[in-house]
Amino acid sequence: NNNIILDYNLDLLKNKTIAVIGYGNQGRAQASIMRDSGLHVIVGNIRDKYYELAQKEGFEVYEIEEAVKRSEIGLLLIPDEIMKEIYEKKIGPIISSKKEYVLDFASGYNVAFGFIRPPGNTDVVMVAPRMIGEGMVDLHKQGKGYPVLIGVKQDSSGKAWDYAKSIAKGIGAIGLPGGVAVKSSFEEEAAIDLMSEHTWVPILFAAIKACYDVAVKEYGVSPEAALLEFYASGELSEIARLMADEGIFNQMIHHSTTSQYGTLTRFFKYYDQIKKIVEDEAKDIWNGNFAKEWTLEQLTGYPVFYRLWKMATESDMAIAEKELYKTLGRIKDGK
């Protein structure tokens, strides 16, 4: 299968300086694994606690502009929402003044939707881990890899795909058990990420909240029993683990026949309704309408975002959850 890459070499990265821009969740993990891989990594960050943390952890740390100046390859690992501004102020102009550069992203969003357009001398590549930084480091310590999606938006040197594969190797994704790089694109990565965020995740949340509201308010179930059944027990994470290990349907054999029958009949009953929702959401993602909606929300100071956060966290279910989690010692003083 040409889309699947299980291993590669580090030749293109050796004897080069790699700047990790942003020392947060992804930056810290990718910098430490690349250093472990024997590569020369420097960190670019604004002067704050992350800057000091990177220094304390033994990296040469510079202001972002300086790190870009000193490097041949840059990994842009700052939050997607501020990336365009930082790119335009501190990164783009410096890359333009160089002969060539390789700029790597861990998510497709800004490039896919046209917010960031690097100059023609630049290889624009994506190596997007399907995992949070801590998970990557944990697996690396166990000698294991993890899945990444890779892509190329602009191939200036003719070696952009090779750079993407080398970076995947350097950050410990491939060449180790469990590791795989899947050939994809910035557009595809951004869209499928958003598809999860706009469909099965909120649909799952809505279903759980509706179960809670109906059980507690219409059938007199206690909030504690409802919460523990619907998610607080952690059974959901067991199911998710089994889905990944054994398959979405195959894992059902671990549940009772009653459960299997109920799940299969309702799965087929609701499929068409859900598919309609997914089609509507997918359309707004792929045609860029969602990206416009989100930019507008950011420009106007996040009014909808904050209102909905408030509604969610002030709901009866969230309040009952707080009480239960306090009693169980999962949170202290509501934090």
Ligand code: NDP
């Ligand atoms: P984090 O929020 O963890 O890291 C942010 C880094 O950017 C920190 O060093 C932070 O420093 C810096 N930063 C924040 N604000 C600014 C600013 N205004 N100016 C300059 N630097 C700033 O981000 P993530 O690691 O989560 O995300 C990085 C990229 O990785 C994104 O493209 C994301 O989509 C992608 N990704 C993330 C995954 C995840 O699980 N988190 C998984 C896969 C990909 P400070 O806060 O001190 O300013």
